[in-house]
Amino acid sequence: MxxxxxxxxxxxxxxxxxxxxxxxxxxxxxxxxxxxxxxxxxxxxxxSNEPYSNDSAGDAETYTATIAGLEAKVDEYKKKALEAAETKSS
CATH class of the missing domain: 1.20.5 (Single alpha-helices involved in coiled-coils or other helix-helix interfaces)
Known part of the structure; x- marks a missing residue:
């Protein structure tokens, strides 16, 4: 069998x-x-200095700078969205 x-x-x-x-x-x-x-x-x-990279030599300053840059981009996009919304409502 x-x-x-x-x-x-x-x-x-x-x-x-x-x-x-x-x-x-x-x-x-x-x-x-x-x-x-x-x-x-x-x-x-x-x-680029990615926040999720597997780099053991990465330090807090690099991550802080990356986060600050990303937050600046978010603020810029928010301003553009508000301007577009105001333009449409006018």
């Missing part, structure tokens, strides 16, 4: 496992490549 199962399903199960391992390796390789590129860009100073 078990021998019939293995004769029938060995090849499909092996194929599925092989494809799964290949897919995992492809995704892992892509992730490592992207992470390496990001690390190089940060080392060159070309990358």
């Amino acid at each position: 078990q021998s019939q199962f293995y004769k029938t399903f060995t090849r499909p199960v092996a194929k599925v496992l092989l494809v799964a391992v290949f897919t995992y390796q492809l995704i892992y390789w892509s992730w490592v490549k992207l992470d390496t590129e990001e690390t190089k860009a940060q080392a060159d100073g070309k990358a």
Whole structure:
């Protein structure tokens, strides 16, 4: 009984496992490549200082500056929205 199962399903199960391992390796390789590129860009100073980056060297001043910049953008968008609303209501 078990021998019939293995004769029938060995090849499909092996194929599925092989494809799964290949897919995992492809995704892992892509992730490592992207992470390496990001690390190089940060080392060159070309990358933006993202608040959620995985940078252990990031300090509070950098995050504070980033937050201040984002808050300034929000205020600018609010002013534009108020001006647009006032223009429409007039």
